Amino acid sequence: MAKFLTTTGNSYHIEDIIINAKKSLTLVTPFLKLSKNLIERISDADKKDIHITLIYGKSELDSEQHKILFSLKNIDIYYFYNLHAKCYHNENSMIITSMNLYEFSEKNNREMGILIHKDTDYEIFNDSLIEIESIINNSELKLKLFNENKSNDNSKEIDYEEFEELRYKKVFKNLKDLFDDYKITYNDFIEIKNFPIPGINLEVKHRINVIIENYDAYYKIMSELKGNFNNLLGRYYWNRNEINIYPEREFFHEYNLKGLDISVEKDLSIIKSVYNILQENHHILK
Structure with a gap:
């Protein structure tokens, strides 16, 4: 059965979804400015060979976090230009929420969300997966982030x-x-x-x-x-x-x-x- 989450509940269950992922982890968030704790949790998931999908809509990642995320071996990173949805799920549980994976949101904003499970909320869970797949299909797969002065140019030299x-x-x-x-x-x-x-x-x-x-x-x-x-x-x-x-x-x-x-x-x-x-x-x- 779906469960209502307050600000604290959102933070707790997002981390729980990452920790308890066994095969796959999907993070849909407009902002990519991640807290140190979430960076560590995502890195732990990568080391366990969990397939991570990260979809973002704005470039808010500092150089150190950029280096960490783009060095992971099991991650696909997508850019969707007008993304506003926030949704986080593994193979069993999902949160649909107002909370960005954004350090400021975790500390200061008043958030709410809904926690659902595949076995008890199958229809909502499946409909959400279909929508996320649609977002992915209309997104740009990124090998690395580019700032406003760069373009995704296949001929650009790489060291x-x-x-x-x-x-x-x-x-x-x-x-x-x-x-x-x-x-x-x-x-x-x-x-x-x-x-x-x-x-x-x-x-x-x-x-x-x-x-x-x-x-x-x-x-x-x-x-x-x-x-x-x-x-x-x-x-x-x-x-x-x-x-x-x-x-x-x-x-x-x-x-x-x-x-x-x-x-x-x-x-x-x-x-x-x-x-x-x-x-x-x-x-x-x-």
Whole structure:
């Protein structure tokens, strides 16, 4: 049953929704000036591999918070130009409220809201999800915030460090969608264990590495499948228990958002080809 919330209740249950998210977390708020506590809670959710969707309507994020939010691995950030709605939900609970995720609102304003649950308020919960999806479909996906003097220009140059950070983030997100049966982690680099079979791991760094734990298995793969790999576009170097993979020498991309998409597409193409070869020929390791 729906529950009415006062100012204090709003703050408490927003934090509770973030803390108790298991798979997904959506935050719809016009303002992005977040309190230190909420930044920490959102970062905790990201570390638990919870998919976070953040929709905002005004650029009110300072540089430090910008750096934190855009470094998260499991977040989609959208901009909707005339957003005024405030709604926060995980997979089970939702708050529709007057409260922004805005430090000033939490401390000084008089707020009210409604708390609903999927199992007891299904119709309202589902109608709200449909409306949020409509907002997302009409929003602009942001890789980073731009101030009034900048534009979202795909040809704008990105420095190497930022480019690589965005590359890892996009590859990680795509791999989780493509290979959702596998445990995929991202710390200093992306790693997929037992890919596609036990004893073979894949790493994404500045290059792609296939790590074969057992030398006999490595030798069989090299002996019988080296030709399959070398027929693919790219450069494949066979070292003891590893295949180190780079794009072909002629491969080129610029360091901008357009080049980022090209680089990510190349990484994914290599990984999918490696997966297919190993999956189709795993019998040689038996």
